[in-house]
Amino acid sequence: MPRRTAIPISQKIALRAQRQLQPKASNIELARWFKETFQHPIALSSVSEILSSRYKCLDNHLSLHQTNSKRIRIEFWPDLEKALFQWVQQAEGQIIISQEVIREKARFFWAKIPSYQGKDMPSFSNGWLAGFQSRRSIRAYKQHGEEGSVPETASQAMRPIQQLLSTFQPNDIYNCDETSLFWKQVPDRSLSKRSIPGKKKEKARISVLFCCNADGSERLPPCFIGTAKKPRAFTAAGINIENFNCQWYSNRKAWMSGQIFEGWLRWFDNTMSGRKVVLLLDHFSAHKAAFEQIDEGPSPLKNTLVIWLPPNSTSRFQPLDQGIIRTWKAYWERRWVRFILEEYEEGRDPSRSMHVLHAVRWGIGAWEFDLSSKTIQRCFNKALRSEQIRLSEINPITSDITRDFQELQHSSRIRDPMDIDDFINPNDEVVQDNIHEIDDLILSQFQPEIEQEEDEIIQELPSISIKEAIDALKRLRLYEEQQPQGSSSFLRELYKHERVVKGRKLANQEQRDIRSYFNV
Known part of the structure; x- marks a missing residue:
């Protein structure tokens, strides 16, 4: 029996990308493409498995160390890991980050991220923590100190x-x-x-x-x-x-x-x-x-x-x-x-x-x-x-x-x-890192966007018509022309913009004429 060879993640990503480029291609055609591209065959069952939803996460952004590996370390809670990784990046250098601190921060984010509301909180085991560290290329948790704070340095x-x-x-x-x-x-x-x-x-x-x-x-x-x-x-x-x-x-x-x-x-x-x-x-x-x-x-x-x-x-x-x-x-x-x-x-x-x-x-x-x-x-x-x-x-x-x-x-x-x-x-x-504000900043990306401020009272302004805009430009141009020392460059800009607005008026008129023609 020939020895079975694991397929690297980079080749799995390429196979899924090829399916996106050729959505009508059969699994047989994709297996043939795979053999021609990577110089080794692939079983049809492997093609089906790689194209399944199990490997959907490969369609997202992956770091280089992941694509060179043989196995995929699946993120079970992508929003949580995204928030946690951002926190590590921004908090490192301000406080000492231990594995227990990471675990405690994971519990904090789980309770705050809307997509996990109503779900049982995981235990965040040592195995998960090791996987998180590997997936995100976190080599060590340590404080960098205040290097560079001395002016001579x-x-x-x-x-x-x-x-x-x-x-x-x-x-x-x-x-x-x-x-x-x-x-x-x-x-x-x-x-x-x-x-x-x-x-x-x-x-x-x-x-x-x-x-x-x-x-x-x-x-x-x-x-x-x-x-x-x-x-x-x-x-x-x-x-x-x-x-x-x-x-x-x-x-x-x-x-x-x-x-x-x-x-x-x-x-x-x-x-x-x-x-x-x-x-x-x-x-x-x-x-x-x-x-x-x-x-x-x-x-x-x-x-x-x-x-x-x-x-x-x-x-x-x-x-x-x-x-x-x-x-x-x-x-x-x-x-x-x-x-x-x-x-x-x-x-x-x-x-x-x-x-x-x-x-x-x-x-x-x-x-x-x-x-x-x-x-x-x-x-x-x-x-x-x-x-x-x-x-x-x-x-x-x-x-x-x-x-x-x-x-x-x-x-x-x-x-x-x-x-x-x-x-x-x-x-x-002054914009600077503040350990007390990092949590709010990270969590804000998981909350729905504010479309408009609820407590802002603003007077509605009327929409300016093309005729009103042309009249205003003419009056402004006349004002500048009447000045003892008017600006010729400003008058040129007014004339150019008047032509732009008149061009919009003509385009709108043509669109109305076409609609009227087809309505008839």
């Missing part, structure tokens, strides 16, 4: 990075980082630390991911993360967020997660198609979890070389932390304070009229138009070349905010103005 670690970066052009060196934004925070110190009666969303938050290159020639669309999939402010205004130069994600905490960053990282790599670029990242757990998921999978990054900055040194070596984000926030907060003044002048309460659509619009405007390329260049030079710089751009903005504070205080709208620096860049808005 970080500086030494940066030297080879700086040498490598010197081989790239500045337009091919990118950095990305996140910040939070409390978009309803009022500038009154007496109100900022407590809730305001009747104003539930004082601490309403969004997170924003920024990415740009070293010479400031390319600023990628900002990525906003909110609590609702379709905020009520968007739907009330009839807004299609895809028309904005940004990306919108959501989870219940408005936090950056590994899942969101993985999607963004793949998008970034595809955007850089045909180029070889560097992306500087810090050791934020969501970044590391996303990169490991991609790097161990069948489709690693093709156009992007990820370079990790020394741990615990981003305040010194991360370009976006050297003043880019702070300058962006200063422009945003100036717009927010002026909105407060305008609303009070109109007799409206800004805390009620403010909504997330304003926050997104101002954020895009500050990123695309207000922030200068020179500021970006200076911050990259400061981070990567240790040059001493002063951000002269932010001084006029803080002066404007100070004057607005004084006006608000004079009108008795605020009593105790916040410190300008605390208002522009409060410590609570």
